[in-house]
Amino acid sequence: MEVKNLEKRYAGFWIRVLANILDTFILVVPLILMDFFAYSIVGPTGVSYWEYQVDIEKPLWSAYEGVATVFNAVVGIAYFGILTSKYQGTPGKLM
Numbered sequence: 223m224e225v226k227n228l229e230k231r232y233a234g235f236w237i238r239v240l241a242n243i244l245d246t247f248i249l250v251v252p253l254i255l256m257d258f259f260a261y262s263i264v265g266p267t268g269v270s271y272w273e274y275q276v277d278i279e280k281p282l283w284s285a286y287e288g289v290a291t292v293f294n295a296v297v298g299i300a301y302f303g304i305l306t307s308k309y310q311g312t313p314g315k316l317m
Contacts, residue, residue: 241314248313249301253294260290 233241261271264285269277274286305312 241312241317244314244317245301245312249298252297256293256297257290260293261286264289 258271261274265271265274266284266286302312306315309316
């Protein structure tokens with residue numbers, strides 16, 4: 223009976239970078255949608271989303287940015303937390 227070598231092979235630096243890029247792209251779409259949603263709830267009236275993003279004279283911190291930050295944090299924690307606990311890794315890590 224032959225025993226196979228069961229030594230673990232860990233991913234190198236560039237494979238991990240690619241996994242992180244994949245996870246980032248997977249997260250971008252829901253985060254952008256949540257950003258639009260947050261802006262529609264608490265964003266300033268009369269100013270489009272894109273005009274607000276490029277306005278250099280906007281306040282340093284607003285209610286919209288607070289809500290968007292909370293939404294983004296919840297999505298990120300849920301994405302990494304749920305997928306890592308349930309599937310032992312995110313799609314990028316499992317790649």
